Amino acid sequence: MSKHGSVTSVLDPEGEHIAALRRLTDFHNQRVLELGCGDGRLTLGIAAEAASVFAFDPDAEAVERARRFLPASLADRVSYRVASGKEIEIEPHSFDLVVFSWSL
Amino acid sequence: MHVLRNMISSLKPGGLVLDLQVIPPDPRVEVDGQLVCEIDGQPLFRLADAAAAAVDAAIADGRLLEEAVDDHDVRKHYRTGADLVADFAGKERKLPADAVPNVCAITRPSVVRECCRLRRLRSSILSTTG
Numbered sequence A: 001m002s003k004h005g006s007v008t009s010v011l012d013p014e015g016e017h018i019a020a021l022r023r024l025t026d027f028h029n030q031r032v033l034e035l036g037c038g039d040g041r042l043t044l045g046i047a048a049e050a051a052s053v054f055a056f057d058p059d060a061e062a063v064e065r066a067r068r069f070l071p072a073s074l075a076d077r078v079s080y081r082v083a084s085g086k087e088i089e090i091e092p093h094s095f096d097l098v099v100f101s102w103s104l
Numbered sequence B: 001m002h003v004l005r006n007m008i009s010s011l012k013p014g015g016l017v018l019d020l021q022v023i024p025p026d027p028r029v030e031v032d033g034q035l036v037c038e039i040d041g042q043p044l045f046r047l048a049d050a051a052a053a054a055v056d057a058a059i060a061d062g063r064l065l066e067e068a069v070d071d072h073d074v075r076k077h078y079r080t081g082a083d084l085v086a087d088f089a090g091k092e093r094k095l096p097a098d099a100v101p102n103v104c105a106i107t108r109p110s111v112v113r114e115c116c117r118l119r120r121l122r123s124s125i126l127s128t129t130g
Helices: A016-024 A041-047 A060-068 B002-009 B042-060 B081-088 B097-104
Strands: A002-004 A007-011 A031-035 A052-057 A078-082 A095-101 B011-031 B034-038 B064-078 B110-123
Touching: A007 B081, A016 A041, A016 B011, A016 B064, A016 B110, A031 A041, A031 B002, A041 A052, A041 A078, A041 A095, A052 A060, A060 A078, A095 B002, B002 B011, B002 B042, B011 B042, B011 B081, B034 B097, B042 B064, B042 B110, B064 B081, B081 B097, B081 B110
Parallel strands: A031 A052, A031 A095, A052 A078, A095 B011
Antiparallel strands: A002 A007, A007 B064, B011 B034, B011 B110, B064 B110
């Protein structure tokens, strides 16, 4: 659930996005890089199966929310960073899978 | 596009890219599954088109292979129509001006439904050497 001022909204409580991701791939044992993670809505669904997720977004407030709501059970598999796709430096050939969430 | 090139290089040989974007038609405002109005989706479609063009260029020059596409609807739920209008107040995507009073008057849960496309692409780089 997100709150902007007095506005309350919930994006995709039906889980259509994570269901689509799972239809197209199996995250088990995958090292995943996620661009545009926002508040981590998809990150948690991916991390439930993946070996690890490195997720980043240029929106510092959204990333702070993502860190705040990261369950302890996933803390050793998820790493969040405030960064944009243009500036971040990623080690070549280090991930099995890249997820772009409206971020290209 | 620099971002895409950077991310493809981060993949192990044969690794996957999952690219999620919005696609037409325009998002719909619905109450109880019934259409209230449509939102001009062009501001996001233009960005999505640019992203799709970058991916298509990577396919054309052999860096990526497209393996699968999944189109699906996604809904954003609001407590009332007024909440929905307030959420869109600062966005590039706009509700039609003549529909705003009607949407504001909706006291029931309101939904924005939009269509998204997920593409699965595989890096065609099969080795880190040579």
